[in-house]
Amino acid sequence: MDLLSNDYRDLALTVREFARDVVAPVSAQHDAAYTFPYEVVAGMASMGLFGLPFPEEYGGQGGDYFGLCLALEELGKVDQSVAITLEAGVSLGAMPVYRFGNEAQKKEWLPSLTSGQALAAFGLTEAGAGSDASGTRTTAVLDGDHWVINGSKQFITNSGTSITRLVTVTARTGPEEISTILVPTDTPGFRAEPAYDKVGWHASDTHPLSFDDVRVPAENLLGERGRGYANFLRILDEGRIAIAALATGAAQGCVDESVKYASERVAFGQPIGRHQSIAFTIARMEARAHTARTAYYDAAARMLAGKPFKKEASIAKLVASEAAMDNARDATQIHGGYGFMNEYAVARHYRDSKVLEIGEGTTEVQLMLIARQVGL
Known part of the structure; x- marks a missing residue:
């Protein structure tokens, strides 16, 4: 985050506070009850998150796609369901209207979608x-x-x-x-x-x-x-960067929860984080999260610069989704029996992260796209 401009840093910190204070306290409750978090969605709407990458003339915030990705990473740390609600609402819901709609369609639909009053x-x-x-x-x-x-x-x-x-x-x-x-x-x-x-x-x-x-x-x-199929391929290319950001958040969330738990849980006379096997496992988890973040930052930068980004988007999606799944597995192991209890965030990440390797292009599809882009 130290490399981000002040505007990006402020946005990420604001969403981090919202995730910690508003989203996290109700995550286990909504997960257990299979309920849609309308109150959380309303909070994201009031913050302007659904309008982040859209121009002000359509009710948006005048920001960009990278800002959306930063928000998704912060939300993904604590609740993937909330993060995917925002990601799909923006990347898959409103963005096709913005990218391909005529002026009448944009004026009819975008104000309600970018405000978060509608999905x-x-x-x-x-x-x-x-x-x-x-x-x-x-x-x-x-x-x-x-x-x-x-x-x-x-x-x-x-x-x-x-x-x-x-x-x-x-x-x-x-x-x-x-x-x-x-x-x-x-x-x-x-x-x-x-x-x-x-x-x-x-x-x-x-x-x-x-x-x-x-x-x-x-x-x-x-x-x-x-042109419907071709247009949606463009939407999916962009969406893969957003999913990579969400997955990076999930991977980092598993690191954060594991560091906290390993510092507090005592076994054999000392915090388990002092045992080399636990410490090294968490170190690898942090390396995965860092690599995933670097990948989606690069893909987003290319997209915003108007450069080709299909390969980089697929790399980001591939690396980040696997990092989320691998980190969720390791975090669950570190937490022991508690990691198998749904009240713990790492247990929910373990169940949630698998679909990151499937949705918006499977791992196999990403490998196919990358291979094509390198000339195979």
Whole structure:
């Protein structure tokens, strides 16, 4: 953090205090009850976090994507469910409208999304189209001046809350054509099915979605017809940097909890942190977190400078997600029996971190993308 400018440092410290004082005290409660933390989301909204990378003319804070990443790292240290709610709300919900929407669409949707008063979801994944999202089977047929959408989506974050107002859907609009269409959640025929029973991210809202003859105006087409898949690949490239920041936070959170526990827990007459095996394990955990942070800082810097960043985003996502999973495993071991109790943050990180190696591009997809970028 010493290398950050004053504005970035102040932002990170402010979110760190919010995470410590507001998020952490209710994390175990929401995790155990599988409840969406509306009061925490309202707090993030009042801080302007949902508007961080958007211009003020659309209700944003006039900041940038790196600022969002810093916020996600701080939130990820204490509660991944809260962090992914912000990440998906910004990167997957509002960002497609900002990047590809026309002026009318931006003015209609962005003020409520950037203020955090409403959430939007990103309807890409399907039961048979995950890593190979080009296998989309949802269809949208132009019928006069309306699109008629039929199909389903899977694993969609922020799609069923009481403040979800919009779902951006990829659908086949022709034999070899995928487009993106805006679907307000109050449209007849749209339904968020019952929430999943997940291993982790219990306080994150995730649903399958159904579209049964959903009719929306033709002007709800987002971006150019036939460019939906290509546009969402751009969104996913950016999102991988954000996920890397969240994962870095999780990795660092495991370090912080382990240092605290190893300094207090006494075994064989001394704090366990004085035993070399524990100390060296934590040292490796810190090295992983530092490496992950360096990777996402680099990817974000390239993106903001207008340079190619696909490879760096994949490297950051790969390194950070593995660091989070490895650190969660080590932190749980250091905590012993307590690490297996859900009231402890490291236990929740152990359950939560696995999906970081799956969502927004699996580890295998990142390796494939990196290999392509180096010419293989």
